[in-house]
Amino acid sequence: MKLAVCFTPVAVNPGSIAGKPVLVIDILRATTSMIAALAHGAKAILPAASADDALKLAQNLERGSVLLAGERRSERIPGFALGNSPLEMTPDAVAGKTLVMTTTNGIPAILAADDGRPVLIGAAVNFRAAADAARRAFEAAGELTILCAGRDKGFALEDAYAAGRFVEAIVPGRLRRSLELNDAGVAARELVRKYGNDWKKAVTASAHARFLRERNFAKDVAFAAQADTHDLVPVYADRRVTA
């Protein structure tokens, strides 16, 4: 049984994940926001690599049913209906809508997992449900990649800690001895030794959390660090994320 953690999409070898299960994590904030949006009735989320791609995608959809969502440097892209805050994803805002979304870190990670099957969307907010779904996929396939969005193509503490929590939750004790875990997975588990089961302590210690707090997104950080507030596990397939 092989389990690999990738701290950024740069580390992903597309050939190595083709047809195999992938769990994508972007605690601050894309996967947290997607889970909130789908939990509040969004029909689907279409990832777009850039703002221009998002505009082109949206033009091919029925005007009244699509919302442009996304950020650059954590701020809503001018002209977009939504940014990338999970707190914007209210039922009034998103119910019945298809979101076309582009973000700096989370969306590139999802697009990098395009060849995976299934591609599961995880965060703290759906931790237990996502761990259960990832464990089923891991046991069925005999392998799993946990793909962190990271930050600006680099290591992000909040995602790496989350990866460690998922490794601990996905691999039952009986399999630990036979588990082939890569070095990033070993390091991610060490973060769990440091922070324990305290999501808030780990997430708020990150540079990204500080960056968001400085831009008045402290409530987003608090929301993203709350475990198990949602039990749906979105899946990415055929270029769309759905509940």
Ligand code: MLT
């Ligand atoms: C992301 O991809 O989640 C964003 O780059 C980070 C953010 O929205 O602050």
